[in-house]
Amino acid sequence: MTQSTAAPAGRFHTGRLSEGRPQALEAWRVTTDDADVAARIAGLLGGEPRPNEGTGSTGLxxxxxxxRESVRxxxxxxxxxxxHMVLWGSVGLIHHCDGVEFLSPEEKKGRPCGCPPLLEDRKLAARAxxxxxxxxxITFQIAAAPELGAFHFMTASWQMAAQLSDLTEALERVNGPAVCDLTIELVVYTSKAGRGVCYRKPVVTVLGSLDTIAPEPPPVAEPVPAPAPSAPRRKARLAPEPTTPPVPESRRSVSVGVDADLLRSAAQVLGTGDHQETVTAALSEILAGRQQTPELAQLREHVGRIAAIAGQALQGQESSLT
Ligand SMILES: [Zn+2]
Structure with missing residues (x-):
């Protein structure tokens, strides 16, 4: 692809400057120099194009x-x-490495840089x-509108750095362009000292190749406003039957490839056995759940996808019956 040589269409951000102070956002902020791109982004992902006042004088x-907190x-x-890893000082770049060796300046390139091997120790050094x-x-295209060109997401997130080797491996496994979800994920936990901690981190999830993954995620399943007792049974019918023979070949490989993965992770969270049990338990939990833990939020998304896959499979069944 030639995307790296073309001028980038814009940038994705997890924050902005508000009256000179950095502000973390719950949904993606996109900046661009192109008014048409701004209008398309607003159409695709919501929001309104406006003059960029959130980056300072150097912004687009x-x-x-x-x-959107997640974009495919x-x-x-x-x-x-x-x-790479960088440390800026008053005189400019004073340490530029890949965590093991210097990347610049030329005379130091390739020599051990002395960074500690463990991420935790690197964090401590950086903090000091x-x-x-x-x-x-990260250079990417928006899956639903690749014609807009290449976007960049630049981050100094340690959480993103910690994901990199997994991410690179997952991208290598996909032959060709990989469909991924770029997500601002909410992290909530209680610290050892008993304090509630809440922050957001950027996450890239590799879903698969272009011919197996839709360019737009199915709508997230909102909690159904139906009376709770009847709901799990009603929704459980959406559970993908493990034995649905009449689904066309291409479609079958899609649903099997995706839902096995989703069901496995849902089953892990819920401790359930077969697929139907997992879907039923997930739905009951969501319907009953008042607490908004990240696991539940994730689960809700998973169940949304499972429902969409089941819907696809049922459609396939119907079309093969008629
Ligand atoms: Zn280093």
Whole structure:
């Protein structure tokens, strides 16, 4: 692909400057110099194009505060993710490495840089301004509108840095452009000291190749406003039957490939056995659940996808019957 040489269409951000102070966002913010791109982004992902006042003087002309915390994107192999470690000082770049060896300046390139091997130790060094922080640049297209061109997401997130080797491996496994979800994920936990901690982190989830994954995720299943007792039974019919022979070959490989994975992770969270039990338990939990743990939010998304897959499978059944 030629996307790396073309001028980028825009950038994705997890935050903005508000009156000079950094502000973390719950949904993606997109900036671009192109008014048409801004309008398309607003159409696709929600929000309104407006003059970019959230990046400071160096920002692109327009910003769109979208309503999406997750956007389906295309990553063209492991080269779409560039990562290095940087420490800036008053005189400029003073440590530039890949965590093991210097990447610059030329005379130091390839020599051991002295960064500790463990991420935790690197974090401590960075916090003390003794060591570099991650600098990750992800180049991607929006799966539903690849014609808009390449976007960048740049982050210094340690959580993203920690995902990188898994991400690169997953991208290598997909032959060709990979369909991924780029998500601002909410993390909620209680610290050892008993304090509630809540923050958001960017996450890239590799879903598969272009011919097996839809460019747009199915709508997230909202809690059904039906009376709770009847709901699980009603929705349980959506459970994909493990034995649905009349589904066309191509469609079958899609549903099996995706739902096995989703059901496995749902089953892990819920501790359930067969697929039907998992879907039923997930739905009951969501309908009954008042608490908004990240696991539940994730589960809700999974169940949304499972329902969509089941819907597809049922459609396939119907069309093969008529
Ligand atoms: Zn280093």
């Amino acid at each position: 002309a327009y910003e769109v505060l979208t309503s 994107i295309l990553l063209d192999g492991p080269d779409a993710v560039a990562a 301004m003794r060591g570099p922080t991650p600098s990750v640049d």
